[in-house]
Amino acid sequence: MKVPDIIIAVDGYSSTGKSTFAKLIAKEFDFLYLDSGALYRGVTLFARERKLISADNVIDPALEGALASLDLHFGKEGTFMGERCIEKDIRTLEVSSQVSPIAAVPYVRAFVDAKLREFGEKGRIVMDGRDIGTTVFPDAQVKVFMTASEQVRAQRRYDEMVAKGETPAFEDVLANLRERDYIDSHRETSPLRRAADAFELDNSDMSLTEEIAWIRGLIQGKFGIL
Ligand code: CDP
Numbered sequence: 001m002k003v004p005d006i007i008i009a010v011d012g013y014s015s016t017g018k019s020t021f022a023k024l025i026a027k028e029f030d031f032l033y034l035d036s037g038a039l040y041r042g043v044t045l046f047a048r049e050r051k052l053i054s055a056d057n058v059i060d061p062a063l064e065g066a067l068a069s070l071d072l073h074f075g076k077e078g079t080f081m082g083e084r085c086i087e088k089d090i091r092t093l094e095v096s097s098q099v100s101p102i103a104a105v106p107y108v109r110a111f112v113d114a115k116l117r118e119f120g121e122k123g124r125i126v127m128d129g130r131d132i133g134t135t136v137f138p139d140a141q142v143k144v145f146m147t148a149s150e151q152v153r154a155q156r157r158y159d160e161m162v163a164k165g166e167t168p169a170f171e172d173v174l175a176n177l178r179e180r181d182y183i184d185s186h187r188e189t190s191p192l193r194r195a196a197d198a199f200e201l202d203n204s205d206m207s208l209t210e211e212i213a214w215i216r217g218l219i220q221g222k223f224g225i226l
Contacts, residue, residue, distance in 0.1 A: 001226060003029045003219055005123040007139075009132035011192065012146030014180050015153040015160075017203060018128040021146065021211055025126045028212055029219075034119055036129035036136070038079045039112045040103040041090035042072040046081065047102060048095070057101040064107045072115060100180060104187040109135075130184055133195035142219060143198035152204045153177055 008031065010022045019035060026033035046067075047053040052060040071082045078087030089095070102108055116136050120127065129136070133143035148156075154174040161168050184192040194200065199218060203211055220226060 001029075001216065001220070003031075003225070004141075004223060006141040007120055007123055007137050008126040008142045008144070009137055009140040009195075009198075010126060010128040010144045010146065011130055011133050011194070011198065012144075013148075013153065013192070014177055014184075015157040016146040016148050017156070017211075018146055020208065021144075021201075021203075021215075022126045022128040024208060024212055025215060028216075029126075030124075032125045034074065034116065034125055034127040035079075036112065036116055036127055036132060037099075038074075038087075038090060039072055039115060040099050040108070041095050042079055042081060042086060043067070043070070043108055043112065044095050044099045044102045045086055045090050046070050046072075048098065053098060053102065057098060059101065059105060063105075067107070067111050070111075074119070100183050104183070104189065106189045109189050130192040131190035133198050134193060135190040138195070142215075142222065143195050144215070145194040145198040145200050147200060147202045148204040150174065150177065 008022075008025060010018050010025075012018050019037075022035075023033050025031060044053070047059065047063055050063075050066060052063040052066060071080075073080050075085065077085045079090060080086065113136055116127065116132075119125070120137060127137070133140055133145070151174075154170065154177050157177060158168060158170055158173045161173065181192070201211070201214060206214070
């Protein structure tokens with residue numbers, strides 16, 4: 001199946017499996033996968049290392065000017081800050097716990113949006129996030145909005161943490177998920193919401209094979225290809 005040079009936007013709630021699905025799409029159709037959340041995490045790491053965010057999430061306004069010197073991009077091994085691979089550093093619990101307040105700041109969103117649009121210029125990309133189909137690429141030819149039941153999402157995140165050797169309480173995982181979704185859906189700038197022309201994918205009871213069959217069908221129908 002020869003898919004045209006389009007942009008595929010994958011948005012949705014926490015732990016719906018957006019990045020797993022987007023990576024699979026990239027492999028299946030030979031697209032470039034871009035993880036928008038990694039850039040918000042990169043800005044968070046930068047703010048932490050420059051001491052521009054306090055432990056209780058007070059953000060120093062100097063962050064805005066400092067961003068001019070921040071070179072974030074994607075390389076072979078993942079996310080880079082200049083020459084330095086930061087893929088591991090941006091996935092720590094410390095960064096995860098401060099990324100949402102950082103991602104709610106309008107000038108941070110403008111900074112990340114500009115980079116994402118630059119990376120997406122050539123097309124043939126699949127990008128996942130919270131506002132790709134609504135704000136970053138409102139003209140994306142294929143938009144997916146992922147959902148799954150809260151119980152299923154909390155169970156996935158719980159299993160992920162247990163696999164990493166952590167011992168969280170299920171109720172805490174569920175509460176954290178609800179809180180992050182609430183913050184992401186209620187912030188003023190580019191809140192998480194389904195674009196009017198996005199196709200909803202509830203993968204509560206779906207396998208990855210079924211998810212790929214679903215997107216293949218969608219693309220075939222849309223572009224009249226086999
Ligand atoms: O993997 P997970 O869904 O937990 O998060 P992520 O995709 O790595 O994104 C980290 C955080 O960045 C999210 O919790 C959002 O607050 C924010 N984000 C955003 O605001 N807009 C995006 N397009 C992507 C991420």
